[in-house]
Each structure stands twice: as structure tokens, then as C-alpha cells.
Amino acid sequence: MNTSSTSLAERAGRVAAVAAAHAEDVDAKARFPREAVEAMRFERLLSIQIAPELGGEDAALSDVAEICSLIGQSCASAAMVFAMHHIKLSSLVSHGAESEWHRTFMRRVAREQLLLASATTEGGIGGNLRNSICAIEVDGADCHLEKDATVISYGAYADAILITSRAHADAASTDQVMTVFCKDQYTLEQTQTWDTLGMRGTCSDGYLFKGDAPAEQILPKPFAEIAAQSMLAASHLLWSSVWYGIAVNAVARAQSFVRAAARKSPGTTPPGALRLAEASSLLQLLKSNIIAGLHEFGAAKKDVDRLSSVGFAVAMNNVKIGASEIILTIINHAMLVCGILGYKNGTPYSLGRHLRDAHSAQLMISNDRILGNTSNLLLVHRQDTSLMG
Structure with missing residues (x-):
């Protein structure tokens, strides 16, 4: 191409x-x-x-x-x-x-x-990506890793997996590294099945991962640095962008429903029009939240200290929390606009898939976990209250 x-x-x-x-x-x-x-x-x-x-x-x-x-x-x-x-x-x-x-x-x-996949979740620690139980074993120029990965998104379809572990057998749970394993360097033994309410096509089954590779495939920077400077922001901003896309389509379906109703009764405002206006306002709020986060990330990339700062972490956490909560409100508004035709499957206004997919948002990484982290950060961080940042 x-x-x-x-x-x-x-x-x-x-x-x-x-x-x-x-x-x-x-x-x-x-x-x-x-x-x-x-x-x-x-x-x-x-x-x-x-x-x-x-x-x-x-x-x-x-x-x-x-x-x-x-x-x-x-x-x-x-x-x-x-x-x-x-x-x-x-x-x-x-x-x-x-x-x-x-x-x-x-x-x-x-x-x-x-296609690259991620294996940060582990049996015993759940979605706490800044902790690992498993440890990578380095023997000369080679390394070996076994991990009970309870979730590997599309793991069976990936060409390589980037996987986290403790840096060595005696390392603390937070002393982590990330390693690239190519498809011919690991085996996956399925341990859990991905049969979920929404996001069903991500095929995020659980596996026992066993990999052997040259040790040079371990990323040279500690995972703490990788998480703070790239993975945190990329996760929250890109996930939120996916959720925004879901919300955009839900509002578009609601708008089509209202327009169709208006054509049937010229001169009369359809009953769902006010809900549509509310949904539009919330959609703009969601969009603004993501754009602000992207601007913050763009500015922080030019300053390593800012990229690793408490304020930056709080800002990225807030993007994810806000986006994951508001998307459900938007889709609920759209559902009320479309009524039974939104509730039913197989209509031009069906919103069941949107609603089910959106419910994953507050669980990828759990909002409670993120709020707990933010609350600790706010003990030492003074909130930026300037309008222009």
C-alpha cells in the first residue's frame, strides 16, 4: 500500500x-x-x-x-x-x-x-500493573520468563507480546522490567476464557506464558520510567479516544432518530430533542477532556521532569476517570432518545453494543484503583487551578 x-x-x-x-x-x-x-x-x-x-x-x-x-x-x-x-x-x-x-x-x-500485545495483568495482583510476582531469569545472554497472565488482549493473534516482570528473583515487586517476546519465542497455555458483556472481540483470554529469548530484548529502561513517561498517558488517552468514538456513534444514532421523528411531525419538536441536546453538550465535554489531555502530554514530552511529575500523573488519571464515567451518561441519554428502537437489537438505532462496550471503561484499570492512586498523589500535590494551564 x-x-x-x-x-x-x-x-x-x-x-x-x-x-x-x-x-x-x-x-x-x-x-x-x-x-x-x-x-x-x-x-x-x-x-x-x-x-x-x-x-x-x-x-x-x-x-x-x-x-x-x-x-x-x-x-x-x-x-x-x-x-x-x-x-x-x-x-x-x-x-x-x-x-x-x-x-x-x-x-x-x-x-x-x-501486531503487539500487552501482558501486564497477573494472577495474585490483578490489574495493578506497577507490581509483579513473576521474575525474569537472566542467564548470560539469554532470559527466561513464566507468567500467569490472567489477561492478554488478543494474545493468540499477536505477533509479539510486551510483558512485565520483576527485574530478577530478588527484586521488589515494584522493581520491574518490560521485555519483548516474539511469537516464535513463547508458548501460551490458555487458562481463562474471555466471555464478557462487552469488548468481546478483543479476545483477552488468560494464559500461562512461557518465553525464552536473548536478554537484549529486555527494554533498557526500568518499567517504572516506562509507565510514568509513556504507558500511563498513552493508555488513558487512547482508551478515552476509543470511548469517545463509541459515544459519537451513539449520539449520531440519537440525532438520526430525532430527525426522523421531526420529519413525521413538521413544526413539532420531537420529545427526545432535549435529551439529544444534553447528550451533545456532554459529548463536547468528553471531547474537550481528551483534547486537554493530549495537549498536556504534548507539552510534557518536551520536559522530562514534567513528564514524570505528580501533576502530570494526576492530569492523566483525571482524563481516564472523566471519560470512563461520562460515556455511560451520554449513551443512556441516547437510549432515552431512541426508546425501544435503541433498546432492541437489529435496528438502525440499536445501542445495546455501545452500552455493553462502554461498561468496560470504568474497569480498565479499575476507577477505584486510579482514584486511590490520585488521592495519595493529592496529599503532596497542589492542584493546578489556572484556566490556561
């Missing part, structure tokens, strides 16, 4: 069209959105963050966020796969550029359009 003459938005639009055509089937069968992912590969969207000299396009996180929202309007599962891949890629781009192995791997990601 020659991408030089087409914009990211045009390429994303073509992927979104493919995702939309298969979204209902992906959801109903809880199957991997393979058609949409193949379209991402064809459009070379899996490598856009990578530097041009390594085969990428040096796209900003805001560009990735926009694509997440566009695909999210069609199929939340496909959009979440794209988001999770780019969350992992952001860690490689930000923290692997000084390692020759990781630079070579990024070239391969760009050349082959490899």
Missing part, C-alpha cells in the same frame, strides 16, 4: 468502513476483528508512531487518538485492539530508541506490520 498520497484520516476511514461491516458479527461471536486488523495492516497504520528512518511516519499520539476515535465509531473491539497495540508501540518508540535490538525490531514492525 502506497500511503504517501493519502492522509491518515483517509486511511483510517477505510479501516473504519471494514470494521463497521463486521462489527455485529465480531460482537455476537466474540471473535477477533481480523478483517479490520488486516485493513490496518494494508493501510500501514500499525507503524505510524515509529520514526521515519525506521520505516514509520513519526505520528504524534494525537494522530493515533484520532484514528482510535474514528474506528471506535464503527467497532469498539477493533478500535481497542488498535489502541492497545499503539500503547505498547509508544513504549518502544519512547524507551527503545537507544537499543539496537529494539531499533531493529521497530524496523520489523514497520516492514511486516506486526
Whole structure:
């Protein structure tokens, strides 16, 4: 695919069209959105963050966020796969550029359009990604890792997995590293099945992971640094962009319903119009929240101290909390507008899939966990109250 003459938005639009055509089937069968992912590969969207000299396009996180929202309007599962891949890629781009192995791997990601998965969740600690029980074993030039990964998003379909562990057998649970394992370097023994309310196509089964690889595949920076400087922001901003896409489509369906009702009764305001106006206002609030977060991240990337600061962590946490809560309110408003036709499956106004997918938002990482972390940070951080930041 020659991408030089087409914009990211045009390429994303073509992927979104493919995702939309298969979204209902992906959801109903809880199957991997393979058609949409193949379209991402064809459009070379899996490598856009990578530097041009390594085969990428040096796209900003805001560009990735926009694509997440566009695909999210069609199929939340496909959009979440794209988001999770780019969350992992952001860690490689930000923290692997000084390692020759990781630079070579990024070239391969760009050349082959490899799909990257994440394994940070672990039996015994749940979604607390800043703690690990398992430890990587380094023996000379090689390393070995076994991990009870209770969730690996689309693990069976990934070309490589970026996985966290303790740095060594005697390390504290928070002394972690992240390692890249390619598909031919690990085995997955399924331990849990992904049969969920929503986001069914992410196929986030649980596995016993066993991997052997050269030790140079361990990222050179501590995971604490990776999490604070790239993964935290990328996760909260890209997830929120997917949720925004879901909300956009829900409001669009509600607007179509109101317009159809208005055509049937000229000169009369349909009863759902006020709810639609409320939903529109909330959608703008959600959009503003994400844009503010992207601007904050863009500014912080120019200042390492700011990127690692308490204030930045609080801001990113607040983006995720706000987005994950407001999306449900927006979709509920849309449901009230569309009434029984929104509640039923198989109508142009159906919102059941949107509502089910949106309920995952407060659970990816649990809002209670994030609020607990933010409350501790606020004990030592003075909230920025200036309007212009």
C-alpha cells in the first residue's frame, strides 16, 4: 500500500468502513476483528508512531487518538485492539530508541506490520500493573520468563507480546522490567476464557506464558520510567479516544432518530430533542477532556521532569476517570432518545453494543484503583487551578 498520497484520516476511514461491516458479527461471536486488523495492516497504520528512518511516519499520539476515535465509531473491539497495540508501540518508540535490538525490531514492525500485545495483568495482583510476582531469569545472554497472565488482549493473534516482570528473583515487586517476546519465542497455555458483556472481540483470554529469548530484548529502561513517561498517558488517552468514538456513534444514532421523528411531525419538536441536546453538550465535554489531555502530554514530552511529575500523573488519571464515567451518561441519554428502537437489537438505532462496550471503561484499570492512586498523589500535590494551564 502506497500511503504517501493519502492522509491518515483517509486511511483510517477505510479501516473504519471494514470494521463497521463486521462489527455485529465480531460482537455476537466474540471473535477477533481480523478483517479490520488486516485493513490496518494494508493501510500501514500499525507503524505510524515509529520514526521515519525506521520505516514509520513519526505520528504524534494525537494522530493515533484520532484514528482510535474514528474506528471506535464503527467497532469498539477493533478500535481497542488498535489502541492497545499503539500503547505498547509508544513504549518502544519512547524507551527503545537507544537499543539496537529494539531499533531493529521497530524496523520489523514497520516492514511486516506486526501486531503487539500487552501482558501486564497477573494472577495474585490483578490489574495493578506497577507490581509483579513473576521474575525474569537472566542467564548470560539469554532470559527466561513464566507468567500467569490472567489477561492478554488478543494474545493468540499477536505477533509479539510486551510483558512485565520483576527485574530478577530478588527484586521488589515494584522493581520491574518490560521485555519483548516474539511469537516464535513463547508458548501460551490458555487458562481463562474471555466471555464478557462487552469488548468481546478483543479476545483477552488468560494464559500461562512461557518465553525464552536473548536478554537484549529486555527494554533498557526500568518499567517504572516506562509507565510514568509513556504507558500511563498513552493508555488513558487512547482508551478515552476509543470511548469517545463509541459515544459519537451513539449520539449520531440519537440525532438520526430525532430527525426522523421531526420529519413525521413538521413544526413539532420531537420529545427526545432535549435529551439529544444534553447528550451533545456532554459529548463536547468528553471531547474537550481528551483534547486537554493530549495537549498536556504534548507539552510534557518536551520536559522530562514534567513528564514524570505528580501533576502530570494526576492530569492523566483525571482524563481516564472523566471519560470512563461520562460515556455511560451520554449513551443512556441516547437510549432515552431512541426508546425501544435503541433498546432492541437489529435496528438502525440499536445501542445495546455501545452500552455493553462502554461498561468496560470504568474497569480498565479499575476507577477505584486510579482514584486511590490520585488521592495519595493529592496529599503532596497542589492542584493546578489556572484556566490556561
